[in-house]
Amino acid sequence: MHSIKFxxxxxxxxxxxxxxxxxxxxLTEILDxxxxxRTLIQEVESLKADRNKVNNDISQNKKEKKDxxxxxxxxxxxxxxIKALDNDLNQFNNDLxxxxxxxxxxxxxxxxxxxxxxxxKVIKIWGEKPKFEFNPSSHLELCESLNIVDxxxxxxxxxxxxxxxxxxxxxxxxxLINYMLDAHIENHNYTEIFPPFLVTSNSPLTTGNxxxxxxxxYYIENDDLYLIPTAEVPITNFYANEVLDENALPTxxxxxxxxxxxxxxxxxxxxxxxxxxxxxxxxxxxxxxKPKDSYSELDKLLNDAEKILQELNLHYRVIELCGGxxxxxxxxxxxxxxxxxxxQKYLEVSSCSNFESFQARRGNIKYRDKSSNKxxxxxxxxxxxxxxxxxxxxxxxxxxxxxxxxIIPKPIxxxxxxxxxx
RNA sequence: GGAGAGUUGGCAGAGUGGUAAUGCAGCGGAUUGCUAAUCCGUCAUGUCUUAACAGGCAUGCAUGAGUUCAAAUCUCAUACUCUCCGCCA
Numbered sequence: 474m475h476s477i478k479f480x481x482x483x484x485x486x487x488x489x490x491x492x493x494x495x496x497x498x499x500l501t502e503i504l505d506x507x508x509x510x511r512t513l514i515q516e517v518e519s520l521k522a523d524r525n526k527v528n529n530d531i532s533q534n535k536k537e538k539k540d541x542x543x544x545x546x547x548x549x550x551x552x553x554x555i556k557a558l559d560n561d562l563n564q565f566n567n568d569l570x571x572x573x574x575x576x577x578x579x580x581x582x583x584x585x586x587x588x589x590x591x592x593x594k595v596i597k598i599w600g601e602k603p604k605f606e607f608n609p610s611s612h613l614e615l616c617e618s619l620n621i622v623d624x625x626x627x628x629x630x631x632x633x634x635x636x637x638x639x640x641x642x643x644x645x646x647x648x649l650i651n652y653m654l655d656a657h658i659e660n661h662n663y664t665e666i667f668p669p670f671l672v673t674s675n676s677p678l679t680t681g682n683x684x685x686x687x688x689x690x691y692y693i694e695n696d697d698l699y700l701i702p703t704a705e706v707p708i709t710n711f712y713a714n715e716v717l718d719e720n721a722l723p724t725x726x727x728x729x730x731x732x733x734x735x736x737x738x739x740x741x742x743x744x745x746x747x748x749x750x751x752x753x754x755x756x757x758x759x760x761x762x763k764p765k766d767s768y769s770e771l772d773k774l775l776n777d778a779e780k781i782l783q784e785l786n787l788h789y790r791v792i793e794l795c796g797g798x799x800x801x802x803x804x805x806x807x808x809x810x811x812x813x814x815x816x817q818k819y820l821e822v823s824s825c826s827n828f829e830s831f832q833a834r835r836g837n838i839k840y841r842d843k844s845s846n847k848x849x850x851x852x853x854x855x856x857x858x859x860x861x862x863x864x865x866x867x868x869x870x871x872x873x874x875x876x877x878x879x880i881i882p883k884p885i886x887x888x889x890x891x892x893x894x895x
Numbered sequence: 896g897g898a899g900a901g902u903u904g905g906c907a908g909a910g911u912g913g914u915a916a917u918g919c920a921g922c923g924g925a926u927u928g929c930u931a932a933u934c935c936g937u938c939a940u941g942u943c944u945u946a947a948c949a950g951g952c953a954u955g956c957a958u959g960a961g962u963u964c965a966a967a968u969c970u971c972a973u974a975c976u977c978u979c980c981g982c983c984a
Contacts (some may be wrong), residue, residue: 474954478941512940525914525953528965532913541964548964673974716905841905846922846938849906 474834475571477507490580493796495589503572510565513587517558518556524551534842566669575683578831580796581768581805587795595796598786599779605815607875611633611815612866614748618877619894621645622747633744634736634751636862641894645881646754648888649861649868650729652755653781655885657858661777662757663727670731676710681802681828687735704757704853711748712761713836717851719843723762723770727858731753747862748820755860760853763836764830767852769825775807778823778858786865786880788812790819804829809859811867820863825856 484500491498491833515756533799534541544568585594621642627635637735638646662742677683677699682690693698701707717724732755743749760768775791782789793809799806803826810819830850833839839848872880878895886892 511942514953521953524965528913531964534975535913545964550964552964718905839905841921841938848939893898 474831475576475579476834477503477573480504480573480576481507486579487576487855489523490796491578494577494799494801495588496654497795498572498576503576504566506569506572509760510562510569513558513562513565517555517562520551520555520558524548524555526669527551527796545633563663566860569587571684572621574678574835577801578681578799578804580799580827581829582804583714583768584799585793585795589795590766590795590796590798593798593808594793595790596793597791599790600708600725600786604813604869609814609870609873610815611746611879612869615873615877616642616746616880619753619879622781624746631751631756634745634749636753641886641889641891645885645889645894646741646861646865648885649864650754650756651888652885653728653858654727654780656729656784657756657758657777660780661725661727663725663777664725664784665710666704666708666728668701668704668728668730670697670701670707670733672701672706672710673698675713676706677702679713679832680706681800681832681835682706682711685801689735701730702734703732703755703857705727708759709853709855710836712838712851714811715838717761717838717840719840722851723766724758726759728757728759729756732860747866748863751858755861756858758825758858759855759857761765761833761839761851762854763842764849764852767854768827769806770852771825771854773805774856775809775825778809778825780860782811782822784811784884785864785868787864787871788789789822800824800826802826802831807856809857811863812871814870815865820866822859822863822867823857826854828853828855833881869881 475487480500481504482749484504488500491500493813527544527767529546531541531544534544542769572665585592587593600623610618613624616624619642621638623639625636626635630637654665658665671693674683675696677690682702683699690702690785692698699706707730708728708812732753734751736749736751739749758774760770766861779789779791789809789811792810794803794806794808806824806826808821809823809825811822813820829852832853837852838851840851841847842849868882869879872882874880876895881889881894
């Protein structure tokens with residue numbers, strides 16, 4: 474969210490970003506509401522100044538036991554007017570706020586120009602595509618032959634697009650999560666959080682999932698709670714409505730959570746296997762920092778996430794998203810995509826984004842800046858480090874041998890207890 | 896689920912119908928030959944004037960309604976926190 478003041482003073486920049494993100498929001502309408510609102514404020518506040526003056530007079534007179542009937546009658550009139558104007562003002566304020574919640578973040582200058590995914594830039598390729606002396610199997614075939622994911626029974630229990638890991642599949646999933654958590658805690662100095670998976674509506678409002686993307690989340694009507702689509706939602710709200718000590722910044726959190734997504738609007742896409750699921754596991758990284766540090770912190774965050782794939786020796790590339798492909802809340806974003814040898818394509822396993830003050834405003838997360846001694850909004854960042862399903866695809870397909878077995882990479886094997894699934 | 900207590904600024908904490916005390920921390924300044932002490936100012940949000948510095952006004956006492964000339968204060972509803980009881984992995 475942006476302050477209306479910022480929009481008023483930077484109309485052209487906001488408009489450019491709206492156009493780039495293909496938004497149909499009418500800025501002139503918003504600025505018009507703002508103008509009317511400010512006119513009303515002036516009107517009602519001068520009446521309130523009057524009221525305060527007369528109030529004092531009444532108070533004085535009462536002390537001196539003088540008659541103040543006339544004054545009280547005057548006040549009656551003023552109060553009626555104030556009440557009516559305050560009502561109007563409230564409507565303008567609500568209207569304005571509701572509209573502001575739908576305005577996406579401003580795109581950072583360094584972001585490549587472009588309108589869709591085809592304009593994204595590949596900025597890094599790590600490792601090489603593995604070569605096989607046999608025809609590699611798909612992750613689906615491996616899951617079935619090794620009996621590690623049971624898609625059929627999962628569908629019987631929960632419907633389509635829910636995974637059910639079994640046997641060594643369940644243990645491998647657990648090993649991946651534990652390995653990634655420990656790597657970020659021990660090697661990259663993140664503080665571990667194990668968050669609640671159900672949240673009240675103000676939490677997704679902070680992160681930008683609400684109000685615009687309500688249909689993407691599972692909602693529990695009885696209790697007015699949402700299932701989290703990512704651990705970003707609870708962690709970003711860890712400091713909601715708080716003022717942080719500047720010396721404590723940056724703070725870095727890592728959390729495992731299950732993630733729940735309705736995937737409304739993507740029916741028929743990636744329906745097979747582990748590509749796109751209603752429930753999946755993810756290890757998430759979240760940072761709070763001072764505005765001047767947020768882009769260097771984004772680079773570090775990206776490195777921390779990449780490190781996982783490097784240690785697992787999986788071929789991947791890093792994409793810098795263009796303006797048109799950026800998500801609602803992000804000012805800049807890198808995607809990490811891991812290679813699937815069977816499908817011969819790259820699969821997204823992480824998005825690392827800087828939200829600047831966009832989420833901090835919505836969640837009211839501030840710090841006191843020592844140099845200006847003013848309260849300022851922090852910058853928030855997050856990235857997956859990493860999501861497991863597509864990581865599992867790459868891991869199984871890359872490490873298979875001609876006998877249909879899967880070799881477990883070194884960093885995982887100590888968690889897994891073996892170095893092969895046969 | 897039941898009963899009770901509570902929610903005031905960055906933090907602590909007074910205020911029970913008539914301008915939101917005070918303390919701590921932070922920041923700025925004054926002063927005493929230096930790290931301390933003392934004193935003064937500042938320290939939330941919006942809006943207006945101003946190129947800016949700054950100043951004026953209004954708002955802000957969990958949230959939302961209501962009573963009243965006037966609400967932190969009275970009434971009602973809701974949320975959250977704490978204590979006790981009940982149920983429960």
